[in-house]
Amino acid sequence: MGQTFAQKVLAKKAGLPSVAVGQIVDVEPDFCLSHDNTAAIAKTFAKFGVEKVKNPERFVIVLDHTVPASTEEYAKGHKEIREFVAKQGIKAFYDAGVGICHQVLPEMGFALPGSLVLGSDSHTTAYGALGAFSAGVGRSEMAALYATSRIWLKTPASFKIEVVGKLKEPVTSKDLVLKIIGDIGADGALYKSVEYAGEAIEAMSLSSRLVLSNMAVEMGAKNGYCAPDKKTFAFLEHRAVAEYTPIYPDAEAVYERTLGYDASKLGPQVAKPHTVDNVAPVEEVEGTKIHQALLGTCTNGRLEDLRLAARYLEGKKIAKGVRMIVLPASQEVLLEALRGGLIEIFVRAGAMVLSPGCGPCLGAHQGVLAAGEVCISTANRNFQGRMGSSEASTYLASPATVAASAVAGVITDPRKVGRGGGA
């Protein structure tokens, strides 16, 4: 019987010829990620009574959630992490400012086709965009991984999401994934391995695929896979830290569910407060007053996202009463945006450009919202209280919708506004 991607990769990692859906495997991940939560993980690790991290070369640590530190407590946590990585000889340490973990791991070549990557962050699913099996785990599990390098995983059943047609500008992969989550619900793919396939996915850039895989967890999925191709291999050239072997599902693999979408029929989508699956076409919320617009995060903070947004901001001013925050996903993205003149466009439009990191995304740091305020954001979550006050609301949308809305001061269909000089 044909095997899915998840079955094939877990069988390979477990050293078995094949695994069945539901089978529990004991595996060693290729790489493990943690971020600012490393301070807490290190404390748990200390409880095991083991001096040294087993296989320090397999751990990647990125400071991104509260950088640069805004409180003494955060600063203390960061300091403890720096001491921990020095003591443990963890070389893959990316200090404050390098970028958001889910951008840094692909850029630094740790997210490889056919590999197993686990992270103590729910959006670790992102690396599926490069053909990895990647999933989030908890802090105690990460501490146990420091000690043993091993973990149990249950082989998930798989969904196939087949997308035909071509996305119509300015509709993006963000609109597509919001539509899917809206249709199947926040638990629509619970515990499942999602495989994205079809001509629309093949036509997408790696950056666009990263959005799909990043948000797979918002439909409950364990991972979200895109078949690695020439674009993936080209991106990894000069980046990959190890040799890799891509893994593809068998043609006759068995899927629990297959969903079909036509990209050409899709318009801009918005997730309304306070759940990611509360999705509507942008027309339904047009005219909603906003106070803050956030462009960036690990979901949509890559160069193509900034470029798309800049087209709506060039030569324009952000509406009075609206604050716009631009948050490039990494230093590499920031540098490219600088070179491309994008940062100047944002600043001239009146936006604040923050240094790479998670920023306002999780409400722990900068750009938090007051009661009664409304934010439109390119991030991946809009839960009540996530970005500050529990009486604030967040709408999620694509970079085009967010930028067009920032200029208008109300939620705006990007198809209906004139774009700046880039058009």
Next chain:
Amino acid sequence: MIEGKVWKYGDDVNTDVIFAGKYTYKPMTPAEMAEHALEDLDPTFAKGVKPGDILVAGANFGCGSSREQAATCIKASGVAAVIAVTFSRIFFRNAINEGLPVVELADGTTMIAKDDTIKIDFEKGVVIHNGKEYRFPALPKEVLAILNDGGLIPHVKKALANAKP
């Protein structure tokens, strides 16, 4: 077998309403975390919860962030078990790792209301409510072993000690 009073919630209870993002990078003891448990979902919970109470919810409990504090704060609040139609996978793992029993109950949760008293028989795999029994699937043995050791930390400690010659 455990018996406790019910706190009842709906579907998609996410980790931000269980333990808000603004607290996630503040060092706190479990007892301090318990003071903020379910803060944005039910402000009466943290003050009213008694040791041994049971949390009952709908589908996809614990969705959202991987923050383990969502499980820690519930465990520290004294809750003896969480019953839900389904759990988000990371919350499920976190709960087991924290030694907080989780029960996936397909039928019956809609019958159970706040302040009802229910029993959970882990050995038989049933939840008993108003004299009716609702079955739930037993946990895989790998998972049960962690729960029986009191969580992942004692479990790994034990494994490491056994591995030493």
